[in-house]
Amino acid sequence: MARYIFITGGVVSSLGKGLASAALGALLQARGYSVRLRKLDPYLNVDPGTMSPFEHGEVFVTDDGAETDLDLGHYERFTGVAARKTDSVSSGRIYSTVLEKERRGDYLGKTIQVVPHVTNQIKEFLEIGDDEVDFMLCEIGGTVGDIEGLPFFEAIRQFGHQRPRNNCIYMHLTLLPYLAASGELKTKPTQHSVKELQSIGIAPDVLVCRSEHPIPEKEREKLALFCNVRPESVIAAYDLGSIYDAPLAYHKEGLDQAVLDAFGITPAPKPKLATWNDVSDRVHNPDGTVRVAIVGKYTQLEDAYKSIAEALIHGGMHNRVKVKIDWVDAELFDTEDAAPHLEGFNAILVPGGFGERGTEGKIKAAEFARTRKVPYLGICLGMQMAVIEAARNLAGLKDAGSEEFDHESGKKRFTPVVYHLKEWVEGNRTIQRDADDDKGGTMRLGAYNATLNEGSQVAEIYGGTAISERHRHRYEVDIQYRDDLEKHGLEFSGMSPDGRLPEIVEFKDHPWYIGVQFHPELKSKPFEPHPLFRDFIKAAVEQSRLV
Known part of the structure; x- marks a missing residue:
């Protein structure tokens, strides 16, 4: 039976609950325990698959085809544990399941209510895979007090009471704001946040406090006293130079020890942190710098390409270089020369995306990289733009384009070198889709196998001809x-x-020019960079020596 750690947040959102959860999972692994991390999101969307990247950041895809919150990417990158469909759930998914059961008559004519029917469904979700790991870390999205989050808070309250003693603990992440005028860290927002949590029946066992300044001992004691936690369980979370410093920083502050103490696990196994010491060393002690341009359409919000940015950093760590990422809006050169915007970069990456906006700029970026012999990595739509560019400028198909753009405009303008996939094989079954189907969950999603040509550059990079990668298109x-x-x-x-x-x-006649229909960034980790990103940055290093 797994032990459960529920991670909640207060005061403001975006404090880093996902990163804290991932770092804690990594520290528990370093002590020899097995872990699984989960995200419970209060929004009413069934999943983030149909949300705008400006609204929610990137959509992280699992091997089994779930479209999930980007925090699951942090979980995978820090623990190496492949996420599954059962590791992400939203209010929308919970309510849909409850209503489906009601329509089938599963509740035998009872009045359906938030308590117990919705909360019971959440608890059923929490128990999936209960016997597979030592620790289950469950992050609750949003902040305490949010109306839409109340069913989740009630569910984890009930869950803690129904499990054996010392089987569940609660970790609360809050903000300690600093007032420059008075030169003080203020504890009142945290006190009120904990009070709100206690009012719904949850008492935190560990308090993690985000702060830009050191927390004086006096303030720690004050927080412990008024928030009813042990002084050693008040953990400081300072701003870091790199997110990959988080496991070591949290260990230094005693987070993993405080968690094990809360469970009554004594003596605790000693952690083995060699991997994270090596990761931190590679981040902070590079031997050089390379510049990579990400030419996309969501460049105003870096979280839209979170996994790509991290995978580039991983490739840099492997090659002992710092990767300086420049976010280049593809629309800047939709109708003008790309050269002034792309000269001086050691490599160019065109990521995935949906819709026609910015695609002419991406095609020009692919052409610039091809003709100037600059390393190029096209991911998903980035591969399609590379193919369209080659069709137009090499194969003489001047009106080459994508059926997606014609479907969007309602006009026939292009010869569809890229077409809408209506049928494909998934395992031992055939999937069929229509262009007018609902958007959510109707893509080619999750892990699919591919066969590489013997002697090809990618076969050499992967070290074989059989691969499996995640798709979303x-x-x-x-x-x-x-x-x-x-x-x-x-x-x-x-x-x-x-x-x-x-x-x-x-x-073949280019130093490094590769387009992939899948999303390799989703499987990259700091201690195990994805082969394509590892080799892409190696090519960027070689390019930098030629400049």
């Missing part, structure tokens, strides 16, 4: 144009096992 490159494009040097070096769907393209 509706549109595919049309295989009928393969022969024409390969005559002009664009090799289709990775295909689906049935040979129908292009997975990877590369230029």
Whole structure:
């Protein structure tokens, strides 16, 4: 039976509950325990799949095809534990399940209420995989007091009472604001946040306080006294130079020890932190710097490309260089020359996205990288733009484009080199979709196998010809144009096992030019960089030496 740690937040959102949860999971692993991390989001969307990246940041996709919150990316990057559909749930998903049961008659005519029916459904979700790990860390999205979060808080309150003694603890993350005028850290917001939590029946066992300044001992004692926690369980969380310092920083402050003490686990196993010491050393002691341009359409919000940014950092760590990322809005050169915006970079990355806006700029970025011999990585839509660029400028198909853009405008303007995928094989079943289907969850989602060409650059990078990568897209490159494009040097070096769907393209006569239909960034970790990002940054380092 797993022990449960519930992580809640107060005062303001975006304090770093996800990072604190991930770091704690890594520290428990360092002490020899197995962990699984989960996110409970109070919003009414069934999942974040249909949300704008400006609204919610990136959508993280699991191997089994769940579209989830970006915090699950932190969980995977810090623990190496592959997330599953059962590790993410929203109010929308919970309410949908309850209503489906009511329609089927599962409740035998009873009046359906938040308590007990909704809270029971949340508790059922929490218990999935209970016997698989030593610790289950469950983060509650939002802040205490949010109306939409109340069913989750009530559910974890009930859950703690129904489990055996010392089986559940509560960790509360708050803000200690600093008032420059008086030169003081103020504890009152934290006190009120804890009071709000106590009013719904939850008493925190560990208090994690975000602060820009050191917390004086007097203030720690005050927090312990008024928030009813032990002084050693008041943990300071300071701003860090890198998120990958978090495990070591939290260990230094005693977070993992405070958690084990709250469970009554004594003596606690000693942590083995060599991996995180090495990660921190690579982050802070690079041997050089490379500049990488991310040419996208959501560049105003870096969280929209969170996993890509982290995967680039991982590639830099492997190559002992600092990766300086520049966010370049593709719309800046939709109708003008790309060169003034892209000169001086050691590598160019075009990420995924949806819709036509900014795509002409991405096509020009692909052309710039191809003709100037700059390392290029195109991910999902970035691969499709590279294929369209080659079709237009090398194969002579001047009106090459994507069916997605025609569908969006309602006009027939392009020869669809990229088309809407209506049927594909998933495991032992065939999936069928229509362009007019609901948007949520109707894409090619999750892990799919691919076969790489012997002797190709990607086969050398991966160290083999059989791979599995995560997908999230509706549109595919049309295989009928393969022969024409390969005559002009664009090799289709990775295909689906049935040979129908292009997975990877590369230029043979280019130092490093690769497009992938999947999202390799989702599987990269600081202690295990993804092979493509590792090699992409290596190529950027070599490019920097040529400049």
